Amino acid sequence: MEFRTPGRPEDLPPFDLLWARAAALASLEAGGGASQHVYADAVVHHDDAGGNEWRLARLDDGRGVLVGADHECDEHVDIEGYDPYVGPDWLPWTWFAELESGREQGFAYWWDGAVWDRIDYPDIIDNDGLNLLLTHLSTTERTVERVLNFLDLRExxxxxxxxxxxxxxxxxxxxxxxxTEEEWREVLEAALDFAARQDSQYVNRAKDEFDVAASIAVARATGLVKGFDAEVKPAENGRPQGWVPRPG
Incomplete structure (x- = not known):
């Protein structure tokens, strides 16, 4: 699967598949394996520490949203009236307001339970950054490569x-x-043991500091473990009157 420029909704994998890959990376990160993906409060957050980030949030009723910005593709956020949130009433407006108070978001995509969608972009947007930020989650192979590259391994x-x-x-x-939790414990123990044996600039823990329990906790919270429901953000009921991105 390839991402076009600018990104299109149909470029993205189905939400549950995208979530599974992102949540797996966050689970590994929690246990000590570097991947730059952190989970908290029904959101997987990727931040490369270079001005590029995205957040994938799971909402109730099988819905979700993806928002983010790449510093090389965010000039359009200064276009007067640019509003990536012109979408359905159930979008998480309170969360959007919190994000916008910290940084302008370059794109927003939403999953209604069946398909992805976004606003129709003005012609001035030739790249929203999706191809730069999400390519590593487009296939299983690319996600695996992402982690191995962070372990400073050579093909x-x-x-x-x-x-x-x-x-x-x-x-x-x-x-x-x-x-099952037993299956997850087995694969996470193997993955973290492997990561702990690598001489990587991104692995900053001693071998005895790797924490399988922390990885399992994220796997449970994100719904990866059988018998555990994923945490969700509540859907909301209509855009607040007068709300606009980047108030003030």
């Missing part, structure tokens, strides 16, 4: 092949959505 080495097998099992379990 076609024994370490790369070993890691790819382990991480592919993690991603397949996440995407399948029916893994």
């Amino acid at each position: 076609s080495t024994n370490e790369w092949e070993e890691g790819a097998l382990i991480l592919t099992r993690v991603l397949e379990l996440a995407e399948r959505g029916s893994g």
Whole structure:
């Protein structure tokens, strides 16, 4: 799957698939494996520490939203009247207001339970940054590559092949959505043990500081573990009167 410029709703994987990959990375990060994906309060947040970030939020009734900004593709946020939130009433307006108070968001996509959608862009937007920010979640293989690159591994080495097998099992379990806690513990222990053995600038914990329990907790909270419902943000009921992005 490839992302076009600017991004189109049909470029994105279905929400549950996108969520599974993002949540799996957040689970690994919580246990000590670097991936720049953090989970909290029904949101997976990716921040590359270079001015580029996105957030994927799960809402009730099987819905969700994706918002973000890339510093190389955010000039359009200064267009007078640019409003990426012209969408359905159930969008999480309170959360949007919190995000906008900290930073202008370059794009917003919403999942209604069946398809993705966004506003119709003005012609001046030639790239909203989706292709730069989300490509690593477009396929299982690219998601695995993301983690291995963070472990400073080189392709076609024994370490790369070993890691790819382990991480592919993690991603397949996440995407399948029916893994028991025992299965999750097994694959996360293997993944974190592998990460702890790598000499990477991004791995900042000693081997005995890697925490499988923390990884399992995120897997439960995000609904990856069988028998645990994913946390959700409540849908809202209409855009607040007079609300606009970036007030003031």
